[in-house]
Amino acid sequence: MFIQNRPDVSTANVTAYPDEDYEPITPRRVYFDPMDAEESVVLQILSDSIAEPQEVLKLDLSDPGQDETIGPVNTTFIIINDDDGKLVF
Ligand SMILES: [Ca+2]
Ligand SMILES: [Ca+2]
Numbered sequence: 001m002f003i004q005n006r007p008d009v010s011t012a013n014v015t016a017y018p019d020e021d022y023e024p025i026t027p028r029r030v031y032f033d034p035m036d037a038e039e040s041v042v043l044q045i046l047s048d049s050i051a052e053p054q055e056v057l058k059l060d061l062s063d064p065g066q067d068e069t070i071g072p073v074n075t076t077f078i079i080i081n082d083d084d085g086k087l088v089f
Contacts, residue, residue, distance in 0.1 A: 005032040007064040007074075009041055016055035016080055021046055027062065045080055055080040 008027035011018065018024035023044035030039045041059060061074040 004034070005064060005068045005070075006030070007032075007061040007068070007070050010060055010062065011043070012058050012060055014056035014058055014077065015053075016057040019046070020048075021055050021080060022057055025059075030061075043078065047083075049084055051085045052082050054082065 006029050009025065009030045010027040011022065011025045016022055023046065025041065025043065030041065032039055043059075056077055056079055058075050058077045061070050064070050
């Protein structure tokens with residue numbers, strides 16, 4: 001029997017700000033085929049012209065379908081490296 005795992009994926013802030021540093025993803029389904037451990041999600045990073053430290057957001061998997069489970073790792077962190085020059089302290 002062919003059963004897909006269909007959790008939701010969504011973005012959450014750590015130090016990056018939605019609509020300022022990245023386009024947030026409201027919870028949406030991703031589809032894992034049986035024995036499939038990877039799926040791709042396109043995330044839009046928003047550029048600015050401000051020199052700033054690295055910014056961090058995360059992708060969370062949640063709300064698996066009925067009779068489905070999510071493994072112990074349900075979050076991945078994404079680091080946005082600044083490309084606007086050196087910070088001066
Ligand atoms: Ca920024
Ligand atoms: Ca910047």
